[in-house]
Amino acid sequence: MSKLEKQFTKTAYDPLDKRHHGAIHVPIYQNSLFAFDSYDQFDEAMKAQLDHHIYSRGNNPTVQYLEMKLADLEEAESAKCFASGMAAISSSIMSVVSQGDHVICVNQAYGPTREFLGSYMSRFGVETSFIDGSSMEEWRSAVRPNTKLFYLESPTTMYFELQDLRKCAELARSIGAVTIIDNTWATPCYQNPTKLGVDLVVHSITKYIGGHSDCVGGVVLGSKELVERIQNNEYMLLGGIMTPQTAALVAKGLRTLPLRMQRHEQSGLQVAEHLVKQSYVTRVNHPGLPSHPQYELGQSQMSGASSVFSFLSSEPLEKMKEWANRLKYFKIGVSWGGFESLVTVNRPVSDEKTSDHSAAIVRLYVGMEDPSDLIADINRAWEQVCNPVA
Incomplete structure (x- = not known):
C-alpha cells in the first residue's frame, strides 16, 4: 500500500x-x-x-x-x-x-x-x-x-x-x-x-x-x-x-485531500506535458517532469507532485494576457487549491534564470476539471489569439 x-x-x-x-x-x-x-x-x-x-x-x-x-x-x-x-x-x-x-x-x-x-x-x-x-x-x-x-x-x-x-x-x-x-x-x-x-x-x-x-x-x-x-x-x-x-x-x-491530490497530480502532469510541445512555450517549470533540472532531487524528497506550475514564453506579455482572457475554464485569479483552474500572467524576474529573453511567465493551477477539456481550452484560446476573427 x-x-x-x-x-x-x-x-x-x-x-x-x-x-x-x-x-x-x-x-x-x-x-x-x-x-x-x-x-x-x-x-x-x-x-x-x-x-x-x-x-x-x-x-x-x-x-x-x-x-x-x-x-x-x-x-x-x-x-x-x-x-x-x-x-x-x-x-x-x-x-x-x-x-x-x-x-x-x-x-x-x-x-x-x-x-x-x-x-x-x-x-x-x-x-x-x-x-x-x-x-x-x-x-x-x-x-x-x-x-x-x-x-x-x-x-x-x-x-x-x-x-x-x-x-x-x-x-x-x-x-x-x-x-x-x-x-x-x-x-x-x-x-x-x-x-x-x-x-x-x-x-x-x-x-x-x-x-x-x-x-x-x-x-x-x-x-x-x-x-x-x-x-x-x-x-x-x-x-x-x-x-x-x-x-x-x-x-x-x-477528508478528501489525498483523493484530490491524486487527481491534481495526474491532471497537472498531463497539461504540463502538453505545454512542453507548444511553439510559444520556451520552458515549463514543473518538478514532476523529467525535464526539470532538479527532477532527481524531487524524486528523493517528494512522493508526488501537485498541479501548480509555470511556463516561460517568448511571446509578448500583452499577447499572453489576451490568451488568458480567452480561456474558458482557467479563471484569472490569485491563490489556488480549489476545484477551479486558474491562470496569471506576469513579466519574468530580470535575472540569470530568464537569459532566454522570455517576455512572459504564466502560472497555471490545474483544478478538478477534465484535463482533456483544459488542454482543448488552451489550444482554442491560442488559436483565437493568433487568428482573431475580423
Missing part, C-alpha cells in the same frame, strides 16, 4: 465520540468562553491554559481537532492553526529570531514572506540575506555568526525550484540555526519535511488543504517544544487565531 493510499483512510476515518452523540462531523464550538463547575477546576485549568478549554482565543475544541488531524497527516508532533498562511509564517519566524539576528531565505519565496523578512523585520534589527536556494554553496557562503534561521520554500512560488532539504537541515543544525519551510505546494501528502530534518513546517490552509476556495487559514507544525513556544507567545499575544467555523470547513475538506 502506497503512502497516499494509507492517507485515504487516515483523513476519512474518525472514531465516533460519544460526547458528540455520534455526529459524523465534529461540532462547531461557537462560543468565546468555557465555564467551570468550581473554582478549584478553574484554578487548575489556569495553570496550563493551552491544555484546557478556557477561552477560544487560546484553545477551541473544533480548532484543536483540526490541529490533531493535520499533525497526524504531516507526521509531526504538534500543530497550531492560524487565521491565515501569513499569520502562521510571521509567527513562526518571530518565534525564532530576535534583534541582531540574521536570516537566510530563498530568493523565490512567496512575495509577502520576502517583504516581511526584507522590509518589516529589518525595522527590529533582523537582517535577511536572499539567496538562490538551489545552490548549497550559496547557503554555506551566506552563513554568519549570528545566523539563526534558514527559511525554505520547496518548490518555490514562481519558478518551482527545489532546495535539498536534508542538506539544508544538516547545515542549519551544525551552526545552531532553526529551519522553517513553506510546504504548501506539496502538501503533507507528497512531502513531510520534518522527516528530512526540518524543524518547522508551515502551510497556507487556504490552498490544497482547504480545497474548496471557501476559507483562509494557516498552520505551523513541528516538535511539541517549538510549537508550544509559538502557542505561548506569538499565538496568544498577536491573536491571529483560526475561528471554529473555518476549522470545521477545513476539517471537511481534509
Whole structure:
C-alpha cells in the first residue's frame, strides 16, 4: 500500500465520540468562553491554559481537532492553526529570531514572506540575506555568526525550484540555526519535511488543504517544544487565531485531500506535458517532469507532485494576457487549491534564470476539471489569439 493510499483512510476515518452523540462531523464550538463547575477546576485549568478549554482565543475544541488531524497527516508532533498562511509564517519566524539576528531565505519565496523578512523585520534589527536556494554553496557562503534561521520554500512560488532539504537541515543544525519551510505546494501528502530534518513546517490552509476556495487559514507544525513556544507567545499575544467555523470547513475538506491530490497530480502532469510541445512555450517549470533540472532531487524528497506550475514564453506579455482572457475554464485569479483552474500572467524576474529573453511567465493551477477539456481550452484560446476573427 502506497503512502497516499494509507492517507485515504487516515483523513476519512474518525472514531465516533460519544460526547458528540455520534455526529459524523465534529461540532462547531461557537462560543468565546468555557465555564467551570468550581473554582478549584478553574484554578487548575489556569495553570496550563493551552491544555484546557478556557477561552477560544487560546484553545477551541473544533480548532484543536483540526490541529490533531493535520499533525497526524504531516507526521509531526504538534500543530497550531492560524487565521491565515501569513499569520502562521510571521509567527513562526518571530518565534525564532530576535534583534541582531540574521536570516537566510530563498530568493523565490512567496512575495509577502520576502517583504516581511526584507522590509518589516529589518525595522527590529533582523537582517535577511536572499539567496538562490538551489545552490548549497550559496547557503554555506551566506552563513554568519549570528545566523539563526534558514527559511525554505520547496518548490518555490514562481519558478518551482527545489532546495535539498536534508542538506539544508544538516547545515542549519551544525551552526545552531532553526529551519522553517513553506510546504504548501506539496502538501503533507507528497512531502513531510520534518522527516528530512526540518524543524518547522508551515502551510497556507487556504490552498490544497482547504480545497474548496471557501476559507483562509494557516498552520505551523513541528516538535511539541517549538510549537508550544509559538502557542505561548506569538499565538496568544498577536491573536491571529483560526475561528471554529473555518476549522470545521477545513476539517471537511481534509477528508478528501489525498483523493484530490491524486487527481491534481495526474491532471497537472498531463497539461504540463502538453505545454512542453507548444511553439510559444520556451520552458515549463514543473518538478514532476523529467525535464526539470532538479527532477532527481524531487524524486528523493517528494512522493508526488501537485498541479501548480509555470511556463516561460517568448511571446509578448500583452499577447499572453489576451490568451488568458480567452480561456474558458482557467479563471484569472490569485491563490489556488480549489476545484477551479486558474491562470496569471506576469513579466519574468530580470535575472540569470530568464537569459532566454522570455517576455512572459504564466502560472497555471490545474483544478478538478477534465484535463482533456483544459488542454482543448488552451489550444482554442491560442488559436483565437493568433487568428482573431475580423
